Every structure is written in structure tokens, then in C-alpha cells.
Amino acid sequence: MKIRLENVVKEFQTFRAVHGVSLDIESGELVALLGPSGSGKTTILRMVAGLEYADGGAIYFGEENATDIPVRERGVGFVFQHYALFPHMTVGENIAFGMKVSKVKRTPREIAARVTELLDLVQLGGLKDRFPGQISGGQRQRVALARALAVDPRVLLLDEPFGALDANVRRDLRRWLRKIHDELGITTLFVTHDQEEALDLADRVVILNKGKIVQEGTPEAVCRNPADAFVMNFLGDANRLDADIRGGKAYVDDIAFEADGVADGSGQILFRPADVTWREDGQGISAKIVRVIDRPDSRRVLAMTGSGQAVEFDTAPEFPHRKGEAGFIDIRRPRVYASA
Amino acid sequence: MADHGKGRPPRVGDNKVFRRVLLTVVLLLVALMIVAPLVVIAVEAFSRGIGYFAKSIADPDTRHAILLTVVTALIAVPFNTAFGVAAAWAITKHDFPGKRLLTVVIEIPFSVSPIVAGVSYLFVYGLQGLFGHALQAADIKILFALPGIVLASMFVTGPFVARELIPLMQAQGRDLEEAATSLGASGWRTFFSVTLPNIKWALLYGVVLCNSRVMGEFGAVSVVSGNIRGQTNTLPLHIELLYHDYNAAGAFAAASILACLAIVTLVAKVALERRGAGRVQRPSALAGADSITPEVKP
Amino acid sequence: MRRRVLPGLPLALGITLVYVGIIVVLPLAALVFKAASLGPEDYWRIVSSDRALASYRVTLLCALAATAFNLVFGLSLAWVLVRYRFPGRRLVDALVDLPFALPTAVAGIALTTLFATNGWFGGPLSHLGIKVAYTPLGIIVAMSFTSIPFIVRTVQPVLEELDPALEEAGQTLGASDLSIFASVMLPLLAPALLAGVSLSFARSLGEFGAIIFIAGNQPFSTEITALLAFIRLEEYDYPASAAIASVMLLTAFVMLALTNLMQARALRYTVKG
Numbered sequence: 001m002k003i004r005l006e007n008v009v010k011e012f013q014t015f016r017a018v019h020g021v022s023l024d025i026e027s028g029e030l031v032a033l034l035g036p037s038g039s040g041k042t043t044i045l046r047m048v049a050g051l052e053y054a055d056g057g058a059i060y061f062g063e064e065n066a067t068d069i070p071v072r073e074r075g076v077g078f079v080f081q082h083y084a085l086f087p088h089m090t091v092g093e094n095i096a097f098g099m100k101v102s103k104v105k106r107t108p109r110e111i112a113a114r115v116t117e118l119l120d121l122v123q124l125g126g127l128k129d130r131f132p133g134q135i136s137g138g139q140r141q142r143v144a145l146a147r148a149l150a151v152d153p154r155v156l157l158l159d160e161p162f163g164a165l166d167a168n169v170r171r172d173l174r175r176w177l178r179k180i181h182d183e184l185g186i187t188t189l190f191v192t193h194d195q196e197e198a199l200d201l202a203d204r205v206v207i208l209n210k211g212k213i214v215q216e217g218t219p220e221a222v223c224r225n226p227a228d229a230f231v232m233n234f235l236g237d238a239n240r241l242d243a244d245i246r247g248g249k250a251y252v253d254d255i256a257f258e259a260d261g262v263a264d265g266s267g268q269i270l271f272r273p274a275d276v277t278w279r280e281d282g283q284g285i286s287a288k289i290v291r292v293i294d295r296p297d298s299r300r301v302l303a304m305t306g307s308g309q310a311v312e313f314d315t316a317p318e319f320p321h322r323k324g325e326a327g328f329i330d331i332r333r334p335r336v337y338a339s340a
Numbered sequence: 341m342a343d344h345g346k347g348r349p350p351r352v353g354d355n356k357v358f359r360r361v362l363l364t365v366v367l368l369l370v371a372l373m374i375v376a377p378l379v380v381i382a383v384e385a386f387s388r389g390i391g392y393f394a395k396s397i398a399d400p401d402t403r404h405a406i407l408l409t410v411v412t413a414l415i416a417v418p419f420n421t422a423f424g425v426a427a428a429w430a431i432t433k434h435d436f437p438g439k440r441l442l443t444v445v446i447e448i449p450f451s452v453s454p455i456v457a458g459v460s461y462l463f464v465y466g467l468q469g470l471f472g473h474a475l476q477a478a479d480i481k482i483l484f485a486l487p488g489i490v491l492a493s494m495f496v497t498g499p500f501v502a503r504e505l506i507p508l509m510q511a512q513g514r515d516l517e518e519a520a521t522s523l524g525a526s527g528w529r530t531f532f533s534v535t536l537p538n539i540k541w542a543l544l545y546g547v548v549l550c551n552s553r554v555m556g557e558f559g560a561v562s563v564v565s566g567n568i569r570g571q572t573n574t575l576p577l578h579i580e581l582l583y584h585d586y587n588a589a590g591a592f593a594a595a596s597i598l599a600c601l602a603i604v605t606l607v608a609k610v611a612l613e614r615r616g617a618g619r620v621q622r623p624s625a626l627a628g629a630d631s632i633t634p635e636v637k638p
Numbered sequence: 639m640r641r642r643v644l645p646g647l648p649l650a651l652g653i654t655l656v657y658v659g660i661i662v663v664l665p666l667a668a669l670v671f672k673a674a675s676l677g678p679e680d681y682w683r684i685v686s687s688d689r690a691l692a693s694y695r696v697t698l699l700c701a702l703a704a705t706a707f708n709l710v711f712g713l714s715l716a717w718v719l720v721r722y723r724f725p726g727r728r729l730v731d732a733l734v735d736l737p738f739a740l741p742t743a744v745a746g747i748a749l750t751t752l753f754a755t756n757g758w759f760g761g762p763l764s765h766l767g768i769k770v771a772y773t774p775l776g777i778i779v780a781m782s783f784t785s786i787p788f789i790v791r792t793v794q795p796v797l798e799e800l801d802p803a804l805e806e807a808g809q810t811l812g813a814s815d816l817s818i819f820a821s822v823m824l825p826l827l828a829p830a831l832l833a834g835v836s837l838s839f840a841r842s843l844g845e846f847g848a849i850i851f852i853a854g855n856q857p858f859s860t861e862i863t864a865l866l867a868f869i870r871l872e873e874y875d876y877p878a879s880a881a882i883a884s885v886m887l888l889t890a891f892v893m894l895a896l897t898n899l900m901q902a903r904a905l906r907y908t909v910k911g
Binding site for chain 3: 349351352353354355359362363365366367369370372373374375376377378380381384419422423426427429430431433434436442444445446448449451452453454455456457459460461462463464466468469470491494495498514517518521526527530531549552555556557558559562563575576577579580583588591592595598599601602603605606607609610
């Protein structure tokens with residue numbers, strides 16, 4: 001099922017508003033809505049589900065305008081952030097609930113068979129008669145997914161699906177969810193504030209800030225070509241140096257960088273800590289090492305440029321230089337943006 | 341909350357017709373069952389005019405009943421408060437064998453009929469009771485006198501202060517007191533400078549409820565007081581007496597005093613609840629209700 | 639057990655035990671002792687006399703009726719207070735506690751005046767052929783009034799804390815309002831409802847002040863058990879009074895135990911396995 005959002009608007013007195021978002025999600029695609037808290041990503045997800053009404057714009061499921069279809073008839077599978085499992089029902093009863101209340105009548109035998117099938121799918125075969133309070137967070141998450149899938153939804157929506165889990169459980173579940181998605185081929189939209197999660201899991205990433213889409217594209221596209229300083233910062237650690245932009249060049253301490261198409265005036269150069277080479281002489285911005293921090297697989301260096309701006313970069317563990325030494329910072333893949 | 345506006349699909353029970361019908365029926369019942377009794381007290385109290393009302397209140401027997409009620413409260417409430425604080429301190433700041441049992445025993449008076457309480461006191465201090473003859477020999481009057489009334493009131497209101505403090509102090513834990521003690525504060529100092537400031541509103545809340553119940557207690561006191569007009573009649577007993585004397589206006593005049601006390605109590609309750617008192621869930625009443633979504637380690 | 643760090647246990651526990659001992663345990667023990675001194679035959683004769691049995695029946699049936707009424711009314715009132723916004727909501731919320739704050743004798747004469755045949759409600763009702771004051775209906779009214787707050791105040795916080803996502807989950811799975819209420823919300827409110835119901839029922843069984851004015855107090859028809867214990871006392875029949883009071887005490891304890899059992903059962907899904 002293809003989903004299309006057309007200029008969707010949602011006003012709140014507080015944050016979490018959405019200001020005109022348009023988005024196409026292809027059938028069978030796995031898309032991440034990525035943004036900091038309050039960026040409106042969960043509101044968008046809830047509007048797609050019908051748990052929130054849009055104040056303007058339209059939402060299409062395929063060719064059908066779904067904007068005013070009530071949540072119960074919309075046919076979405078929704079996995080809540082804290083799973084919202086019914087605590088007084090067993091795992092099996094939770095999964096069966098949607099089928100029991102459905103207008104499509106199923107015999108108890110059919111329901112039981114489907115529950116078993118779903119439990120196998122989410123690899124929880126033995127837990128059918130446990131209560132949600134008796135299983136682990138990762139298991140609850142999978143029950144929530146099975147429950148959502150039980151009603152054969154047209155679209156699967158997940159709100160921060162891994163937010164409440166430990167880091168290693170999270171990684172396993174991520175890969176596993178991707179596998180399930182590939183098996184079922186269901187159109188899936190999920191919300192996350194964790195860029196690693198979005199990049200790891202999604203076919204396409206939609207980055208939001210303050211209720212607007214700031215960039216969308218494949219993980220490769222957004223990583224290699226961040227649209228602005230916000231995206232660059234949000235996707236990972238970045239150094240920022242103030243620069244003067246004059247005639248397609250950006251100057252930092254008299255060192256020039258390519259800045260094609262960036263308007264003259266003040267601007268900034270952003271670059272990843274891994275994209276720096278320390279040189280004892282020659283090219284680069286002059287700097288002094290302030291501190292060296294050891295890490296299991298690398299060495300992080302804190303330095304100060306001649307004009308007093310802080311820079312952090314990663315080097316091999318064998319990096320020989322020490323605090324107080326002077327040298328030059330050579331930047332690969334710098335990105336230049338005009339100041340907002 | 342800002343997101344409960346029109347932009348949200350209806351929640352369960354938000355159907356317009358259902359909502360209107362339910363609201364109407366409930367408010368009507370509140371008016372009939374709760375507001376009407378209050379109104380009828382006021383109307384009946386002044387049914388023979390304000391002069392008669394004033395005369396009823398100024399009647400020496402009524403004045404004596406008011407005095408006795410106030411004196412009873414002045415004795416019973418402080419004792420009860422001291423007990424409540426001590427019990428809460430022992431139960432929440434310490435571990436000792438039999439703690440659970442003690443918690444249950446403290447709550448017993450809430451489940452026992454006031455009549456049972458009154459009758460029980462008779463079998464301790466009455467002539468047929470355990471100490472009856474000894475007390476008579478020593479010429480100490482407990483029953484049909486102030487001490488009996490005070491004791492019975494203390495039974496009935498036993499748990500009020502403790503039950504407000506225990507859940508709150510349980511929730512607050514022992515960290516602050518342990519910190520104060522480790523800094524060298526004495527027990528009293530710790531209590532007055534660290535514990536008390538954090539529980540003062542809940543304490544006051546318990547005291548207000550306790551006082552209201554002491555002043556209004558009828559069943560237990562009516563057994564132990566002997567109902568001697570102008571001597572051992574508290575205000576609620578005096579109301580009964582006037583009512584059975586076919587002096588309804590007088591009875592309601594006296595009742596209006598207690599009704600005012602009830603309203604003052606309600607106002608104080610609302611004010612104290614705004615400061616956070618009375619909000620902690622009671623383990624006894626809501627055992628486990630707070631663990632509906634329990635935390636379980638994988 | 640952790641080592642004792644904080645001071646004050648001996649004093650605090652001492653005060654507590656002395657108070658509980660003198661105020662609560664001693665009198666109840668004296669009552670049990672007195673009732674036990676009757677001997678099984680006399681005891682049984684008193685507590686199973688026709689008049690006593692009639693009083694149990696009236697008390698139990700009226701308490702059941704009052705509690706059933708309050709179950710519906712209390713749940714509705716809690717629902718309205720938590721889920722709806724309307725002018726005067728805070729006032730209604732505060733008024734819910736009036737039956738606790740208003741002394742029972744005051745409530746008793748007020749209700750009697752309202753429901754007597756010449757009263758505001760009693761008049762119109764008597765035209766319909768319904769007599770409330772001085773009938774078991776009056777007892778039910780008094781019991782309902784005094785125990786209204788129990789169910790409201792136990793259900794209200796749980797309803798407030800009920801996770802909205804559970805309702806939303808029901809909605810996304812296609813459930814109707816009615817089935818979400820019946821299969822999701824009601825079971826989660828059940829422990830609180832149960833607590834409220836048992837408190838309300840226990841209070842109704844023991845209520846005295848509010849009832850004796852409106853009940854009419856006719857033996858075998860409108861005489862509640864608490865009153866019978868009181869009357870035996872006024873007749874200087876102390877053993878009988880003790881016996882009947884001990885039945886009430888036993889009932890109260892059985893209620894307490896039953897409540898805890900039922901609560902544990904209603905919350906069995908929280909038991910970790």
C-alpha cells in the first residue's frame with residue numbers, strides 16, 4: 001500500500017506541531033521518520049494512524065483519501081512506544097484481541113491457528129500463556145508487533161520501536177525487524193530519534209526539524225550529502241568552524257575551502273572528526289593540541305585553532321603527538337553552509 | 341493538555357449523546373443525594389426564623405454539647421496525631437519483625453462498626469467489664485464521662501493520621517533521614533528539620549480529617565456516653581436528643597454547626613490536596629493498583 | 639535485614655504499640671472474651687435468634703443493594719469527573735467527600751426529613767406509592783449516602799492513570815468503544831472497583847448513625863444488626879449485646895480477608911512467573 005501525505009498541517013499550542021509536510025511512501029518501502037524530540041515526527045505517525053486529526057492537508061492510502069477515515073477502520077498496525085500491551089491479557093490473548101473484535105468473523109480455531117503462526121513469526125512460541133508483566137522488554141516489543149500484524153494491516157506504523165530497550169537488545173531486534181519486513185513486504189513507517197537506528201534499518205530516511213522535512217533520501221544520500229548544518233549535526237559528531245564566504249570560497253584563518261553556490265557573508269564549515277589529518281607542517285589550519293583522549297580503537301584529539309576555535313578529531317591509536325604540540329589540521333570532505 | 345483539543349479522534353465514551361446522558365444523570369444524582377441533604381439542613385435550621393435559630397444555639401445544653409465536643413477533639417486529636425506520626429516513623433523508617441501485622445492492626449478501626457467499638461469499651465471499663473470493679477473501687481469514672489468519650493473517639497479515628505503519612509513517607513524513602521543522621525543530627529533534629537517539612541501538608545490533612553470525624557462521631561460515643569443531657573452529650577448526641585424531642589428546628593440548628601464544620605473540612609481538604617496531600621495511593625485501598633504495568637527485568 | 643541506622647525506633651514503636659494495645663486491641667479482646675464466656679450453646683441461641691437473623695437479613699440485603707447502586711453510580715461519577723470537562727467539575731469533585739465529612743447523625747436527620755412523607759422527595763414519591771423513610775428503602779438510601787465516596791475515590795486515581803495508549807491500541811485494532819471498555823478498561827479498573835466495593839459494603843454493614851433515624855427500627859423488618867446490639871445494651875442484656883457485636887466483628891474480619899483474597903486474584907497477572 002502506497003501512502004501519500006499532502007501538505008499535512010497540525011497545530012498545537014506547544015511544540016510537536018507539523019507545518020505542511022508532504023511525503024510519498026512507496027508500497028513495501030521501509031521508511032524512518034528521524035528527528036529530535038518535538039520535531040513533529042510522532043505527530044505525523046499518529047496522523048497516518050488516525051490517532052490524531054490533521055488540521056489541514058490530506059493523507060492518501062493508495063488512491064483512497066484516508067484523512068477522515070476513523071482509526072478503527074483505517075486498517076493500520078500500530079506499535080506503541082511502550083507497547084501498550086493489555087496487562088491483564090496473556091500474550092496469546094493480546095495477539096488474538098484484534099481478530100476477536102473484528103467485523104470479519106473468525107472461528108476460535110482460526111484465531112488460535114493465526115496466533116500460533118504469529119508467535120512463530122516473532123519467535124515467541126513458548127510464551128503464549130504468559131502475561132506481559134512476566135516477559136522481558138524485547139519480548140514485549142515482539143508481542144506488540146505480532147498483535148499489530150494480526151489484523152492484516154495495510155500499513156505498519158512503529159513509534160520509537162526500540163526506544164525502551166537496552167543497546168544490544170536493540171541492535172538484534174533491529175536486524176530482526178528488517179528481516180520480518182522483507183518477508184512480509186508490508187509498507188512500514190517508523191519514528192526514531194536515533195540516527196544510527198534509522199540509517200541501519202530504513203530504505204529511506206526522512207529528517208524532520210521543527211515540524212518540517214529538512215531532508216529525505218536513502219541513508220547514503222543523507223549521509224554523503226547533508227542538506228544543511230542541522231542535518232550534518234544531527235546525523236553524527238561534527239566540528240564547526242566559523243568562516244567568511246567570499247566569491248565561492250570559504251575562509252578560515254586565511255585557508256580557503258571550496259564553497260560553490262554559497263552566498264557571500266558569514267558561514268560555517270562542518271566536518272566529521274574522522275575527516276581530519278594532523279600535519280606537522282605545510283597545509284591546513286594551524287592548531288595546537290589541547291588534550292589527547294584514549295579510546296579502545298582510536299585516539300581522540302582535542303585541538304584549538306590559531307583563532308581559538310575548538311576542533312576534535314580521531315586518529316589511529318599510534319598517534320604520536322602530545323598535549324601542547326603545534327601543527328596543522330588538514331580537513332577532508334568539508335561541508336560549507338551559509339549561517340542561518 | 342494541549343493535545344486533547346478538537347484535533348483528536350474521540351476517546352472511549354466521548355460519544356456526544358452518551359456523554360450528555362451520563363453527565364445529566366450523574367449530576368442529577370449528585371444534586372439529589374449529596375447537595376439536597378446539605379440544603380435541607382440550612383432550610384430546616386432557619387425554618388422557625390433566625391431568632392429561634394439563635395436561641396437554639398445559645399441554649400445552655402447546646403452550648404455545653406459544643407464545649408464537650410471541642411474538648412474531646414482537643415484531647416483526642418493531639419493523641420491521635422502523636423500516635424500517627426510515631427507509627428509512620430516506626431513503619432516507614434525501620435524494619436522490624438511483625439511490621440506487616442502492625443500495619444493491618446492499625447487499620448482495623450476502619451473496618452469495625454462504631455457500635456462494636458462502643459460495646460467493646462463497655463466490656464473494658466464498664467461494670468461488667470475487665471476493669472469495671474477495680475475502677476469503681478478507686479472511684480475513677482471512665483464510662484458515661486469525658487474519658488470514655490475521648491477513648492471511643494480515639495478508637496474510631498485511630499488510623500486517620502497514620503494512613504496519610506505511611507504511604508507518603510514510604511514513597512519518600514529513608515535517604516534524607518540517613519543523610520541528616522550521617523551529618524550528625526540527632527533523631528529529634530532529623531525529624532523536625534528533615535522529615536516534618538516534607539510531610540507537613542499530609543500531616544495537616546490527616547489532622548483535619550481526624551478532627552472532623554472526632555467531632556462528628558455518633559455510634560461509638562452514643563454507647564459510652566450515657567446520653568446525659570447537659571453533661572455527657574456531645575453535639576451529635578444532642579442533635580439526636582433534640583430531634584427525638586420533636587424539636588426539629590433546634591436539632592437542625594445544632595446540625596448546621598456540624599454541617600459548617602463539614603464544609604470547612606472539605607475546603608481545607610481541597611486546599612491541602614492542591615499542595616499535594618492525600619494524593620499518594622493507599623496500599624490498603626488500592627493494593628497493587630499501581631502495579632498494573634509492572635516493571636520486570638528480562 | 640539491614641542494620642538499623644536511623645534513631646527513634648524504640649520510642650516510636652513503643653508509642654505505637656501502647657496506643658494500638660490500649661485503644662484497639664484491648665477493647666476488641668474484651669469483647670471477644672465476653673462473648674466467649676457465654677458458652678457455645680447460649681452464644682448460638684443468641685446469635686441465631688429469629689430477631690437476630692432478621693436483622694442480619696435486613697442489614698445484608700440493604701448493604702448489598704446500596705453497594706450495587708454505588709458501584710454503578712460511583713463508577714459513573716468517577717468516569718464523569720476524570721474523562722469529561724464541564725463547569726462546576728471541581729465543585730462536584732469536592733462534594734463527593736461530603737458524606738465522609740458530614741457527621742452521620744446530621745446526615746441521618748437530613749435524609750429522614752427529605753424522604754419523610756411530607757419531605758421534598760418523600761412527598762412526591764409517596765404519591766407514586768413509594769415509601770422510603772421507615773422502610774428498608776430508607777436504610778438503603780442512608781447506606782448509599784454514607785458510602786458514596788469509597789468507590790469514587792478508589793476508582794478515580796486508577797482511571798486517571800490508565801494509559802491512554804491502551805485505548806488507542808484497542809482502536810487501532812478495530813475494537814468498538816464498548817469492547818474497549820468491557821475488555822480493556824473494566825478489567826484494569828476491577829481491582830480498584832473491588833476495593834471500593836468492599837470498603838463500601840463493609841461501611842454499610844457497620845453504619846449506625848445515618849440509618850437509625852430513617853429506618854423506623856421495627857424488629858424483624860427495619861432493625862439493623864448494629865441497632866440490635868445497641869438495644870440489647872439498653873436492656874442491660876450485656877452478654878447478648880456482646881454476642882451480636884462479636885458477629886459484626888467477625889464479619890468485618892471475614893470481609894477484610896475476602897477483600898485481600900479477591901484483590902490478589904484480580905491482580906494475578908502482575909505476579910511474576
